[in-house]
Structure formats: structure tokens, C-alpha cells
Amino acid sequence: MKRREFLKSSSVLTLYFSTQNLIASEENKGTFLSNLFGDLFESPKERVVLRDSNEDVLKVLKPKDIIVKKVENKTFPKIEETIVEEGMIKEDKTLVNNEKEIKSHKDVFIDKKNIEEFVSVREKLKLVQNHVGYGNFNIISFDEMLKVAKYSNKIESYTKKELEFLESIFYYDPKYHGFYGRKVSDKITQKINKNEVSKIPYTGHYLFKGEPEKIYNRMVEDIGDSLVLTSGVRSIVKQTKLFLDKIDSVDGNMSVASKSLAPPAYTYHSIADFDVGKKGFGYDNFTSRFALTEEFQAMRKLKYIDMRYTINNKDGVRYEPWHVKII
Ligand SMILES: [Zn+2]
Secondary structure, eight states, X not given: OOHHHHXXXXXXXXXXXXXXXXXXXXXXXXXXXXXXXXXXXXXXXXXXXXXXXXXXXXXXXXXXXXXXXXXXXXXXXXXXXXXXXXXXXXXXXXXXXXXXXXXXXXXXXXXXXXXXXXXXXXXXXXXXXXXXXXXXXXXXXXXXXXXXXXHOTTSOXXXXXXXXXXXXXXXXXXXXXXXXXXOOXXXXXXXXXXXXXXXXXXXXXXXXXXXXXXXXXXXXXHHOTTEEEEEOOOOHHHHHHHHHHHHHHTTTBHHHHHHHSOOGGGOGGGTTOEEEEETTOGGGGGSGGGGGSXXXXXXXXXXXXXXXXXXXXXXXXXXXXXXEEOO
């Protein structure tokens, strides 16, 4: 079999190695790393077998031998919509009442003594996301994230200082920088039960079964296929990544960052809420321009949904017409 055909036919995880003429595929039962993936993401239990281009087995790999360059995203093989993350969006100044509010002298910035960890933690979160895939990362728990970092050769384990930084970002009280939302999650290790969520096809996102999923499906039925889920269930880890990315995008200003992205313990995405948008509307789905779309106009007429962050809400969060409140 030619190399190309072989790559196509090999299952679930296809691993490319630094040595060009070696190919690895995953097969039945086995090593710790693949068991780990199996446990985390319900892929079949497999072992990593290193083969040459004639498919002859060279050796069975231990986790420390493995350099993962690419993990195929079987969970979401075809994501139709370009993925836009709230954390990546630069703040739109027209959304804030006046210029002074954007950078007032009261604004709180990320502590300089944490800058090193801020940078390295963001980098590691990015590597973990690349490693497990975009969809899986939405629901990954803190402990799973630590394991992935520990057992992947491309990612170094989190240092004590990095762990302390992650904990501080979860457990601090954000009132001091102007965020007044209710605390939603108590423990950084809180897990999302994978039996309680549904994958929403072609979006890369999940919704909690029950009310959230039911309401989303009803919305699509009532409004049409141009309405799309832009963000659903977010684990603590996912929200941490988005929050740190947001802080980075506003030059370390935590006061400004938390107006558009809740700190990790304070997001309702961890328990029920979700964001919707107009297909093909990209970044504009996370700006007030979404309120001008036909989709939003149709949403307003639906009696069974509510908006979490209305104009001048008491949480200190900007107006978010796309964020659907559940409960
Ligand atoms: Zn939201």
C-alpha cells in the first residue's frame, strides 16, 4: 500500500513523526497515552505502533517516544462556520458609552509579577487545545488538561508557579476590577459530565442536554438554518483560555477584559447558557451589529428565550444580544 493510501485508511489518530519515512498509527488496546485519550474522549482503546512505509512494524511506542504533530479531529470532521473566539476579538470602542470608560484611572491591570506565568500558561493552553482538538477542548476538565500536558512530549508539565497562577485566576474576587456577576462554579476541578452534553453538528460546540439543547433546536426551527451556535458549553479550562486571551488582547487591562468575558468561575456557559449568531457573519456576531440582523430581530419575538446581558446590566458586562440566558 502506498503511504498516502495508508494514511487515509489508518484510524482515529494518525501520528506523523519527525523521521519522515516512519509512520505511526494507532491500533487495538494498549499504551498509556492512548488509553488516556480513550478515557478522555471516548476514542477506541488503541496502542501506538510505529511502522515503516511498507507497513512493517518497527516497534511499539511508549508515550515518551511519541511526538504528536497532528491529531485528526474526528469529533468535528467538518466545521462549516469559521471559528471565531470571543477572546480573540479586539474591543469595539463604539460599544462603550464613552472613551473615558475604556481606560479610566481605576482600571486594574494584570499584576506584573504574574506576567511570566500569564505568557507561559497561555502558550500551554494553546498547545493542549491543538493537541486534543477544538471541540474536545470546550469540555476538557482541569485535571484532564494537566494530564495532557504531562504526557505529551510537545508540552511541558505545568510548573508550581503556573498552577498557582491558574488557581489565582479562578479563585480571586473580580469585584475589585469592576465585575459584579454571580459566581457560577466553586471548584477549579469541576468536571463536565460527557453524558450530559450533546455535540451540535458542524459547529465545534456542545450544548447541555435538556433545556439548552431543546431551546436551541426550537430556535433554529423558528428562525431558520441561518442561525448558528457560536459558543456552547465551556469548561473552566476553556473559559480560562478565553479570559486570558481577552486580557492579552486589551493589553493586560482586566477591567476592560471582564466587560466582555467573564472570569473562569463566573461564566454561565459552564452550566447552561449559549451564544448564537448569523451564519457567515464572523466577528460581527460578537458585536452590537448582531442586534441589527434579521436573526436577532426574529429572536426578540420568541417568548421562550431571554437575554443574559442586557443594556446596562448590573453584572458590569457589555450588552450581549447574542448570549441566550437559560434558567
Ligand atoms: Zn456568551
